Amino acid sequence: MRGPRMESIPTTAPQPPTTRVAPVVEARSLSKRFGATKAVSDGSFHLAPGEVVALLGENGSGKSTLVKLLSGVLRPDGGEILVAGEPTRLRSPRAALDAGIVTVFQEILCARDCSVLDNLWLGNGSAVRSRAALRRRRELATRAWTALAGRPAGLDQPAGALSLMQQQICVIVRALLREPKLLVLDESTSTLDVTLQQRLFGELRRRTGEGMACLFISHRMDEVLTVADRFVALRSGEVVGTRGRGETDGRELIRLISGQEAATPPRLERAASPGEVAVELTGVRLRPASAPFGARIRAGEVVGLAGLEGHGQDELIKAIAGLHRVREGEIRVHGSGVRGYRRAVARGVVYVPRDRKVEGMADVLGVLDNYGLPTLRRDQRLGLVRPGRTRKRFRQDARTVNFVPGRQESIGRLSGGNQQKVIIARWLAAAPRVILLNDPARGVDQKTKHELYQVFRDLAAQGAAVVMLSSEVGELVHLMDRVLVFHDGSLSAELAGADLTGEALVSAYFGAGGRSVS
Incomplete structure (x- = not known):
């Protein structure tokens, strides 16, 4: 990873760059109120060409408001925004796009009834196109999607038919097709598996090497430390510090954004002696060509479901909730078969969906x-x-x-x-007697995550069976009693105790390592 392209930045407050090259975008003393609530009081930072800047802060710190100010969704009450050194009024999202500022918002914004191709070019260029122009758009879309996802997309299918991860890819590719000068990514990795995260980071390195700047927002500290050249910490609507790559570590960044020393999260107590079988899977086949499998989940356990996106874990958790039918086999909850969502709810099963905006x-x-x-x-x-x-x-x-x-x-x-x-x-x-959680900590800060983790462990201690799909390796290692790993549409490995490590999990994602499950 390349080092910072700017001179060392003072750690007291962000300052304009000292090089002769004007920043792609600079925010000076931005402020925004909503009634009596001061969402942003001093938003000051800059982004140089070829630079990835991580904007860090807890939920409610003002990050989303700053993103909306840069994107023309909101207008500041005070301060100014400079684009290429010139004061610019971003009166609308269109004005921001015209200035080269392209944003991928935290909530996935797809026109679900339109085709993937139409979504990729939504609002980009004239609506009247020749056959040659349409052919060119299809070629560019295929090339951009394949560069990010590793395989081409079905461009003519409706966007609503895509998985949540594929919809996330769609909005990122849409942004990249606009050839942005500044790309704003607001929690855009929260639905991506480890392979796609790395592909996205590779694309960011390529684009920033050509002069693009990126404002990167994530609550995953490992991602931030991997991809960012500089770090801007936001607390209670105010920029409280800026650090350069190589000048800091995760503990100091957490101290900056929280105002407290970073403490090692307490080890969550694992289930000492799980109770009766709450969920039993017998001869379950998720897809026509996948291998059948079985498993038991007991009351008092927190069991993780993991794997690369699209390998079966999402299908299984929805099947336990009665929202998806398996090809073969049986799912029993406290001794009774599950046949539909209402019957599952009647058996004490509750489901927290992954896409809280649409489904939750x-x-x-x-x-x-x-x-x-x-x-x-x-x-x-x-x-x-x-x-x-x-x-x-x-x-x-x-x-x-x-x-x-x-x-x-x-x-x-x-x-x-x-x-x-x-x-x-x-x-x-x-x-509930069985709690199904589909990536429940997606897009939330570390403090809130650990609060939710304790809630889940407390529920297990009270006798509930907690089944949680997670896309975050650290979360699986920290929280779970056991992790069931899926590969090629089937349960391929089970990790627990000393075997449950980050390295073992990632290895099992690709079909290697872990205790095999028959």
């Missing part, structure tokens, strides 16, 4: 409504819902997940971590 919440509704809908019958009396009862239950479950209810009406206005806490609190209210 109604973002136009309030926080209380999102929490209470599945268990609303508990708050009825004589056929009428008593909101006071819902609020009382919510206060109790919100404390369990360390969420502090405020005046925020719409759940869509919360940070990603707080949205996830509300969704998990909703299902805690259902007193």
